[in-house]
Amino acid sequence: MDNIFHRMTTYPSESERHFRPIKQLIACLMLYTLLFTDALAIVEGGPNDYYDTDAWTQQYVRAVDSHHLVPAEEQVVKGYTTSSSGAKFRNIWEEIDFILRWFPNHPKGLQFMTRWLPKYPHPADKGIEYYFQKAIEYRPTPERRPVDATVRMLYAIYLHKKKNYQKAQEQYESALSIAPDNSEIHYNLGLLLVARKNYSAALKHAQAAYSLGYPLSGLKNKLKKAGAWKDVPKEQKKEQTKSN
Numbered sequence: 001m002d003n004i005f006h007r008m009t010t011y012p013s014e015s016e017r018h019f020r021p022i023k024q025l026i027a028c029l030m031l032y033t034l035l036f037t038d039a040l041a042i043v044e045g046g047p048n049d050y051y052d053t054d055a056w057t058q059q060y061v062r063a064v065d066s067h068h069l070v071p072a073e074e075q076v077v078k079g080y081t082t083s084s085s086g087a088k089f090r091n092i093w094e095e096i097d098f099i100l101r102w103f104p105n106h107p108k109g110l111q112f113m114t115r116w117l118p119k120y121p122h123p124a125d126k127g128i129e130y131y132f133q134k135a136i137e138y139r140p141t142p143e144r145r146p147v148d149a150t151v152r153m154l155y156a157i158y159l160h161k162k163k164n165y166q167k168a169q170e171q172y173e174s175a176l177s178i179a180p181d182n183s184e185i186h187y188n189l190g191l192l193l194v195a196r197k198n199y200s201a202a203l204k205h206a207q208a209a210y211s212l213g214y215p216l217s218g219l220k221n222k223l224k225k226a227g228a229w230k231d232v233p234k235e236q237k238k239e240q241t242k243s244n
Contacts, residue, residue, distance in 0.1 A: 047134075051145070052140065064102055064103065064106075065108075069095070069099055072095040072116075076092060076119075092119075093120055093126070099112075100113065100135070104134050104135040105151050110132070110135060110154050111154060113131055114128055146179040146181075148178055152172075152174050153172065153182075153184065156188065157188060159171060160192050165195060172188060183210075183213055184209075187219055191219055197226075203228055210232055211232050
């Protein structure tokens with residue numbers, strides 16, 4: 001019986017034989033150009049910018065996620081000890097360190113790190129503060145971008161949970177200086193200020209968050225319970241609508 005992948009044998013014409021070396025040379029030059037260009041797009045081992053839209057960089061982001069972040073999440077959440085391929089997982093710190101060396105500003109990597117690093121063995125000099133400091137120091141571009149505020153916001157949320165309120169507020173305010181129209185930062189800073197019983201300042205950030213379209217009502221409910229809630233002024237709503 002014939003193999004279904006069998007193809008009829010054909011032989012190149014004389015003109016095809018003549019141009020084949022030229023075609024091969026062009027293909028090699030194109031491949032070299034692509035490889036050289038892509039090599040400039042990412043630094044082997046990091047640090048690299050998670051938010052870089054370059055296709056080569058995003059391919060590495062996906063690879064790091066699928067081979068390190070997702071398996072690590074499966075290991076700690078589901079208790080797996082091997083991946084679907086049967087390979088044994090490395091320890092959790094090694095996974096976290098790999099992810100955040102390649103992409104210091106990886107938001108899911110930072111969130112995973114704050115949740116799980118304290119529960120697993122790791123070097124004494126590479127704790128949560130170490131990785132956040134590296135992420136803050138990393139400057140992919142000379143000018144700060146709105147996305148760069150994410151690192152400081154995540155650090156502030158961690159500090160907030162640890163009840164280090166003063167340092168958390170400093171990080172939230174630094175994040176807002178980078179991304180003043182980020183509703184999530186306003187919202188979380190409002191929650192922190194409620195915890196510090198600074199209700200007037202909390203109301204200001206709550207109104208800003210809701211004017212910018214933040215969907216959760218937890219902050220509003222906390223301010224209502226404290227008797228400090230006031231609806232967003234109509235003028236502020238109009239200005240926000242115009243700016244959007």
